Amino acid sequence: xxxFRKDGKKELPxxxxxxxxxxxxxxxxxxxxxxTMREVDLNVDIMVPEAKEIxxxxxxxxxxxxxxxxPMRKFAKTYGSxxxxxxxxxxxxxxxxxxxxxxxxxxxKEELRNKLTTxxxxxxxTKMGIxxxxxxxxxxxxxxxxxxxxxxxxx
Amino acid sequence: xxxxxxxxxxxxxxxxxxxxxxxxxVTTTMDVxxxxxxxxxxxPDKEQQDVDVxxxxxxxxxxxxNRNNELLVNGEILRISDLREKTKEFFMNxxxxxxxxxxxxxxxxxxxxxxxxxxxxxxxxxxxxxxxTYIRVQDELAAASRELKDEKSMQKWGKKYDxxxxxxxxxxxxxxxxxxxxxxPRNTGGK
Numbered sequence: 001x002x003x004f005r006k007d008g009k010k011e012l013p014x015x016x017x018x019x020x021x022x023x024x025x026x027x028x029x030x031x032x033x034x035x036t037m038r039e040v041d042l043n044v045d046i047m048v049p050e051a052k053e054i055x056x057x058x059x060x061x062x063x064x065x066x067x068x069x070x071p072m073r074k075f076a077k078t079y080g081s082x083x084x085x086x087x088x089x090x091x092x093x094x095x096x097x098x099x100x101x102x103x104x105x106x107x108x109k110e111e112l113r114n115k116l117t118t119x120x121x122x123x124x125x126t127k128m129g130i131x132x133x134x135x136x137x138x139x140x141x142x143x144x145x146x147x148x149x150x151x152x153x154x155x
Numbered sequence: 156x157x158x159x160x161x162x163x164x165x166x167x168x169x170x171x172x173x174x175x176x177x178x179x180x181v182t183t184t185m186d187v188x189x190x191x192x193x194x195x196x197x198x199p200d201k202e203q204q205d206v207d208v209x210x211x212x213x214x215x216x217x218x219x220x221n222r223n224n225e226l227l228v229n230g231e232i233l234r235i236s237d238l239r240e241k242t243k244e245f246f247m248n249x250x251x252x253x254x255x256x257x258x259x260x261x262x263x264x265x266x267x268x269x270x271x272x273x274x275x276x277x278x279x280x281x282x283x284x285x286x287x288t289y290i291r292v293q294d295e296l297a298a299a300s301r302e303l304k305d306e307k308s309m310q311k312w313g314k315k316y317d318x319x320x321x322x323x324x325x326x327x328x329x330x331x332x333x334x335x336x337x338x339x340p341r342n343t344g345g346k
Contacts (some may be wrong), residue, residue, distance in 0.1 A: 035183035129282030
């Protein structure tokens with residue numbers, strides 16, 4: 001019987017935290033795989049419209065984003081409350097789009113340059129005027145693949 | 156008796172992993188980019204510009220969206236919710252009406268000789284139209300096109316259009332050519 005009974009007076013062992021790193025690493029790997037790097041800080045408020053017939057945008061490295069929306073409150077004083085275009089980290093005008101597209105092209109490998117898609121992330125309350133202008137500029141820059149970013153309609 | 160080697164203290168391992176985890180949480184985003192894919196038409200050449208393609212009036216499904224987000228479809232005011240049915244009716248023209256588009260006999264792989272609609276959608280919006288409305292219209296048109304394609308593929312293969320292979324999809328696309336042409340922008344209306 002005394003086989004099982006250890007002699008007393010032994011200290012209570014601390015709860016092992018050896019598996020804690022494993023758990024955290026698991027979480028870490030999950031996030032590393034499931035997410036992508038954030039590229040720009042948004043300066044404009046964007047709530048993209050909803051749609052049902054949407055497709056997933058593959059190959060994020062072949063997508064260049066154009067953001068259109070009302071400037072955030074901290075920029076409202078300098079940039080007003082009319083919808084503005086944001087390219088990379090800065091506010092821009094319609095005239096900057098062609099230059100933006102050509103720099104985007106140049107930063108890609110040569111064989112991938114004509115596969116570049118432009119994704120328009122536009123706030124739903126924006127008027128079409130600015131978007132028509134952007135589309136014309138894209139056509140002039142002969143960047144014809146376009147994606148209107150939308151959310152999935154909640155069923 | 157051999158002395159027990161002390162365990163390496165690994166309690167800081169969790170801290171390191173947490174640090175990395177928080178770094179990734181902050182610098183990455185999870186949103187999947189979804190959207191409506193469109194191809195813009197190239198800018199026409201100067202010489203080409205004068206040549207207007209003449210299309211019969213009955214073959215055109217003209218959609219106008221004004222600055223109050225109202226739709227005028229072939230001269231009639233229409234709610235967006237009715238647009239899908241109207242579009243489908245336009246392309247199918249089930250009772251061969253005079254007012255709806257003509258059909259042409261065409262040889263389509265898998266289907267054989269079939270009547271293919273000559274219809275064409277023309278979409279024009281005002282500068283003051285809301286973006287959400289524009290997307291809604293595009294979405295309804297895409298939905299109409301998909302429903303028609305699904306219908307045909309169900310009849311032929313008993314499968315939805317998405318599940319067909321590339322050749323079959325190509326054939327269905329030929330059978331139901333839904334073309335949306337967006338008018339060259341005109342400066343009407345304010346901002």
